Amino acid sequence: MTEAQSLNNPPSPKPRNNPAPRPFWVISIAVAAWILFIIGGYYVGKLYIDRSIEAVQQTNAVNVQAMQNQLDSMSNEIYQIQLALSDADQTLSNSGTTQEALNQKIEELDKQLQALAESLAILKEAP
Amino acid sequence: MGWKLSLVIIPLFLLAPFFGMAASLIGFEQKAQALSLPILDLNEGVNSVEESLSALRHNAIIMNELVAEQEREYQEQQQILQELARRSQEHKQNSDQLYEERILAMLGPPVESFRSERVEIKVFKLDELGYRGYIAKVKLFDPRTLKVVLGKDTLGQTETTSSAVKRTGAVLGINGGGFYSSVQGGRTRVMPLGNTVIDGKLVNHDFSPSNGDVFFAGINRDGELIGGNFYSKESLMSLNPFQGVSFLPILIKDGQPLSVPKEWATTKQPRTIIGEYANGDFIMIVVDGRQSDWSSGVTLERLQIKLAELGVKEGYNLDGGGSSTFVFQGRTLNRPSDGKQRPVATNIVIMP
Numbered sequence: 001m002t003e004a005q006s007l008n009n010p011p012s013p014k015p016r017n018n019p020a021p022r023p024f025w026v027i028s029i030a031v032a033a034w035i036l037f038i039i040g041g042y043y044v045g046k047l048y049i050d051r052s053i054e055a056v057q058q059t060n061a062v063n064v065q066a067m068q069n070q071l072d073s074m075s076n077e078i079y080q081i082q083l084a085l086s087d088a089d090q091t092l093s094n095s096g097t098t099q100e101a102l103n104q105k106i107e108e109l110d111k112q113l114q115a116l117a118e119s120l121a122i123l124k125e126a127p
Numbered sequence: 128m129g130w131k132l133s134l135v136i137i138p139l140f141l142l143a144p145f146f147g148m149a150a151s152l153i154g155f156e157q158k159a160q161a162l163s164l165p166i167l168d169l170n171e172g173v174n175s176v177e178e179s180l181s182a183l184r185h186n187a188i189i190m191n192e193l194v195a196e197q198e199r200e201y202q203e204q205q206q207i208l209q210e211l212a213r214r215s216q217e218h219k220q221n222s223d224q225l226y227e228e229r230i231l232a233m234l235g236p237p238v239e240s241f242r243s244e245r246v247e248i249k250v251f252k253l254d255e256l257g258y259r260g261y262i263a264k265v266k267l268f269d270p271r272t273l274k275v276v277l278g279k280d281t282l283g284q285t286e287t288t289s290s291a292v293k294r295t296g297a298v299l300g301i302n303g304g305g306f307y308s309s310v311q312g313g314r315t316r317v318m319p320l321g322n323t324v325i326d327g328k329l330v331n332h333d334f335s336p337s338n339g340d341v342f343f344a345g346i347n348r349d350g351e352l353i354g355g356n357f358y359s360k361e362s363l364m365s366l367n368p369f370q371g372v373s374f375l376p377i378l379i380k381d382g383q384p385l386s387v388p389k390e391w392a393t394t395k396q397p398r399t400i401i402g403e404y405a406n407g408d409f410i411m412i413v414v415d416g417r418q419s420d421w422s423s424g425v426t427l428e429r430l431q432i433k434l435a436e437l438g439v440k441e442g443y444n445l446d447g448g449g450s451s452t453f454v455f456q457g458r459t460l461n462r463p464s465d466g467k468q469r470p471v472a473t474n475i476v477i478m479p
Contacts (some may be wrong), residue, residue: 026137027292033144037141040370048155050307053159063167064164066170070174070177077180081183084191089199095197102201102204105205108212115445125438125440126438
């Protein structure tokens with residue numbers, strides 16, 4: 001067939017099977033699904049991570065609370081010790097004062113006993 | 128066939144990153160627990176500290192109780208000591224009172240008395256076989272009440288005991304130490320014998336060592352009787368004399384009678400004596416003499432016996448004879464042998 005023949009005899013149109021809409025819709029659906037997966041995955045992941053962190057936070061909060069209780073208990077113990085030591089210090093201070101007073105009483109008694117001994121010695125010399 | 132295969136492969140391809148992400152999140156929860164605070168690890172330490180604190184508190188309480196117990200014991204001991212001191216004081220007062228009663232029983236009832244915050248004086252009559260006189264028992268609460276005064280407060284001058292008592296405002300006065308006349312520059316001065324101390328100072332300026340039996344007798348600043356023979360100024364001043372005069376002899380020392388010169392021992396004369404009881408009270412005695420119808424005087428030997436009977440611990444013979452004078456509250460109680468008071472170089476007075 002010559003060129004002229006081909007020009008004069010245009011090719012008969014091929015039967016149209018219409019394949020074009022399929023890839024478009026497939027691609028569109030795939031992209032939409034992909035976006036939905038991204039969004040869904042984001043939320044699922046975020047929810048999972050948030051829950052995990054919340055669980056850790058709760059655990060920490062419980063532990064911190066327990067620790068706080070223990071520290072309060074220790075603080076109370078220290079306060080009680082402080083009170084007991086303060087009482088002991090006060091009592092020791094009083095004891096020191098009492099011991100000084102006791103020593104003074106001993107000295108006074110010693111002097112009085114000496115005076116009594118002298119007085120009795122004098123009485124021996126009575127007429 | 129190829130189309131169907133692409134329906135499987137393409138989604139798998141697209142979902143591959145999510146599978147990777149999902150895979151990476153597997154076990155994240157357990158791993159996240161690693162972020163929790165290692166409180167449990169601290170618990171042991173905290174518990175240990177808490178136990179230690181509890182034990183410490185327990186020990187502090189025990190220590191407090193022990194200290195409190197010790198404090199109670201101290202207080203109990205203090206009360207016991209206080210009670211002992213009180214009883215000791217009572218016994219001493221009883222002993223002192225008993226001694227005082229014994230002295231007073233020997234002296235008899237007082238005929239005169241005087242008491243102030245500074246001094247207590249009780250005057251007794253002395254009426255023995257052959258001699259009479261007066262005794263003053265003097266309790267000094269303030270040593271400054273006993274004073275030695277020069278005649279007219281001037282060395283070389285004389286003054287009667289009554290005059291000295293009146294001039295000084297004293298309650299009691301007796302004549303003091305011996306004296307002698309000295310002519311200096313045509314003037315006759317009456318000088319105290321031996322050493323005389325007034326207000327802690329020697330009035331003779333120069334110390335006179337004891338000559339023979341001449342003694343110094345007086346009081347120190349504590350009101351205690353001091354006396355004896357002194358051969359150096361240091362030995363006298365070491366006793367811290369406050370007031371004192373000199374004469375002879377010493378009659379009784381430490382409760383024991385001393386030997387007296389023979390010429391003094393057996394002659395009856397008017398006498399003036401100063402002495403001290405064991406409790407520190409002073410005794411001043413004036414015995415009249417040379418008056419046969421009243422009192423012929425007393426020998427020193429007899430006086431020693433009398434002093435011993437009275438319980439006198441120390442006794443010193445002061446100037447006697449016509450000098451012996453006893454003045455109480457302005458009245459001359461004794462009878463001076465000259466019929467009147469003799470002016471003397473020194474007098475001993477007791478201020479109110």
